[in-house]
Amino acid sequence: MSSLSVSLQDLGGSIARAPLAAWLAMDDVHGRYRRTVLGPLWITIGQAAMVAGFAIVFSGLFGADPRTYLIYLAVGFPVWTLLSQFLSDMPTAFVSAKGVIESYELPWLMHIWRRAFGYVLTFLHHLLILFVVMVALNIAPSAQMLLAVPALAIVLIAGVGVGMLVAVVGARYRDLQPAMGVSAGFLMLMSPVVWRADQLPINQWIVQFNPFYYYLEILRAPLLQQEVAPEIWLGTSIGAVTLFCIGFAAFVIGRRRLYHWL
Amino acid sequence: MTQISLTDVSVHYPIYATVRHRSLLSYAANRASFGRVARDVGNVPVVEALRGLSLQLKEGDRLAVVGRNGSGKTTLLKLCAGLLLPDAGRCIITGSRAAIINPGAGLDLDKTGAENVEVIGRLLGVRKSQRKNLLDDVAEFTELGDFMNLPVRSYSSGMVVRLLFALATSVERDILVVDEVIGAGDLHFVDKAAKRVQELFARTKILVLATHSPGIASQLCTSALWLESGKPVMMGAPAEVWKAYSEQRPPLDAVA
Structure with a gap:
């Protein structure tokens, strides 16, 4: 049994077990809010407070139209949270699943999908704010917003790739998780989440060479009913497949030692 | 084979x-x-x-x-x-393989016994149509009665062991790997547990047991x-x- 054949079997098995991963992800979200009356609605409330706070303070600071800025944040924050979780939360994916890995005959990569589906679920809770804002500002939805679905698929593939990589490295090196945690704030500041890419007077490279920008853009623009340039679709797709391959390669290389690291 | x-x-x-x-x-x-x-x-x-x-x-x-x-x-x-x-x-x-090395994985103390059976049943790959049977089997074996619908946090340690034992021994696989046999609860329960283990072992094709x-x-x-x-x-x-x-x-x- 080579590491490659075991890993390939694992990958296939994990895709076949996607329904289980999704169910467990839902159970995880419910579990976190088990002892509260509002339940997972807390996710939405927390994000709504964040969006409102930023909108009030920064629309004045930037001299932006409060309506446009509000909806920009109502999409930008959820998308950013989704992207950053793949980096900051995934390093513990295998470590905290040790017991389940030992006890049940399940593909190990199922734990990556479980977390990834959890992030998507959180994202969907956050998106409720967008719909509230759209109703309040009297903005009609359009078919263009449906492009968010393929965009979400691209983000998921890229994210699972990154997730496999950081989950393997995070099992071996335990300071990866805190390192990622402290970088998250910095990365958010360096990415056009609260500011807009076209507002940047100098240092355009911050956006141009920032991979987060393109993944933000591909998922945010459709939800704002804006066009995404074809080269961004192409670039993020190629990027997603590449990241997935890199992540899987890390899993193949790490699989032999992975159990020792847990 | x-x-x-x-x-x-x-x-x-x-x-x-x-x-x-x-x-x-x-x-x-x-x-x-x-x-x-x-x-x-x-x-x-x-x-x-x-x-x-x-x-x-x-x-x-x-x-x-x-x-x-x-x-x-x-x-x-x-x-x-x-x-x-x-x-x-x-x-x-x-x-297919099952391992009783680290019983208790996936158990959530805030969930009821029945809810835990549901989650662990899924982790074990028990089909939807069989999950009711699993619950009945576990409830009957553990004799937990009404405690099945209370959070596991409220169980005595012996009750938790019974629940874990029942779940770990509920599914048959081709290969079963066991690290020591778990001893559990009161004497009456030990006999019952021994019988259940022997039945499971008899249905398993290959058994590897550390003892x-x-x-x-x-x-x-x-x-x-x-x-x-x-x-x-x-x-x-x-x-x-x-x-x-x-x-x-x-x-x-x-x-x-």
Whole structure:
């Protein structure tokens, strides 16, 4: 049994077990809010407070139209949270699943999908704010917003790739998780989440060479009913497949030692 | 066909003795300074947990693994369960597998017993149509009654053990790997548990069991393997292997 054949079997098995991963992800979200009356609605409330706070303070600071800025944040924050979780939360994916890995005959990569589906679920809770804002500002939805679905698929593939990589490295090196945690704030500041890419007077490279920008853009623009340039679709797709391959390669290389690291 | 085939298998364990061994920062500092900083990063001690072990098990085989603590029993079990891959040698395992190594994984103390049965049933791959049967089976075996609908947090430790035991022994697989048999609860329950284990073992095609009990080895197993420092010492009928194992005493200089 080579590491490659075991890993390939694992990958296939994990895709076949996607329904289980999704169910467990839902159970995880419910579990976190088990002892509260509002339940997972807390996710939405927390994000709504964040969006409102930023909108009030920064629309004045930037001299932006409060309506446009509000909806920009109502999409930008959820998308950013989704992207950053793949980096900051995934390093513990295998470590905290040790017991389940030992006890049940399940593909190990199922734990990556479980977390990834959890992030998507959180994202969907956050998106409720967008719909509230759209109703309040009297903005009609359009078919263009449906492009968010393929965009979400691209983000998921890229994210699972990154997730496999950081989950393997995070099992071996335990300071990866805190390192990622402290970088998250910095990365958010360096990415056009609260500011807009076209507002940047100098240092355009911050956006141009920032991979987060393109993944933000591909998922945010459709939800704002804006066009995404074809080269961004192409670039993020190629990027997603590449990241997935890199992540899987890390899993193949790490699989032999992975159990020792847990 | 269900089989376990190990040919000249070795397994090494890295021992991460210091925090530095697990630190990406130390690793980066070590590399950036060409090894002058954080020198111990490159020297992770390695333990040889299994050395040159060959083993063929086919359908109907029930193997007891005996040996002192640290002799490699658990490593062999984890290899048979597919958790570890060998560092050298060939290892072929065909058939579905279940491992009772770490019972209790996936248990959520805030959930009720019934809810936990639901989650663990899914983790075990029990089909939707069978999950009701699983719940009935567990409820009947554990005699938890109304406690099934209360959070596990409110259970006594004996009740938790009963629940875990019932779940761990609820699903049959081709290959079953067991690290010691869990002893549980009151005397009445021990008899019941022993019966349930024996029934499960009888339905399993290949059993690999680590044990410290001569009774269990000879009652439940068809052969026994004695491991010492990761190397096979003797393989044969359980009673004979146990006799040789219990007669052997560690040399005095090894103790000193």
